Amino acid sequence: MIKDEELLNRVDKSKLPRHVAIIMDGNGRWASYRGLLRSAGHSAGVKTLKKILTVAVNLKLEALTVYAFSTENWKRPHAEVDFLLHLFSEYLEKEKREMHEKNVRINFLGRWEEFSTGIQNQIRDATSLMKNNTGVKFSIAANYGGQDEILRAAQKLADDVAKGKISPAQITSELFESALDTCELPPVDLLIRTSGDLRISNFLLWQAAYAELWFTNTTWPEFSPEEFVDALIDFSKRDRRFGGLSS
């Protein structure tokens, strides 16, 4: 293990992505390779998340968004869904103080109002505790789907049109973005997915339109601060053209 400071010094701070999004995949595979229950993989995944958020804080990243629970994850066995929700609740309880001390501003994306009242209250408490913080904008996508988010935004704007508040011509991309769950975040610059699959899985479909993609075979529980920094270094060397020509 190299020292934190040495690790952080590897990155050119002037070329950091503003917004990094992560699909934390491979908890189940990590566990099954070791003959453990899938739940052990999710618990190990929480430890990785803690380490990666610390790097984001130390590097003063503007925004980090992680995919914790998708609208499709309800299809998993009851016991696994229950375990994931329990872990989520435990994570918020255990970590919120430390996050607050680190000036993290937590935010939640998705239809989290469909969770139990207890979890909804935890989400509201954590959001309100950190609402004036000015550090990393840390968003947790919980009961989130990119298509679902776009549909909800379209419904909201259609409702505004029906009520005569706006005209259809006023629906610009800026207005549309203001109706998304991510309205306070910059677009995704770097999208990381662990554990080998090469897909986006309904994550931040609008926001990742011009994101640089970075895939690794490493499972999420094994994903290290060093590899995270490797991804950031790789990003700093990409030629981003946004449909135009090289500058």
Ligand code: FPP
């Ligand atoms: C994907 O692994 C991971 C998830 C569906 C959940 C991600 C959750 C965590 C990292 C821990 C909980 C998060 C918080 C914020 C407390 P998988 O189960 O799909 O793995 P597999 O593809 O190998 O089966």
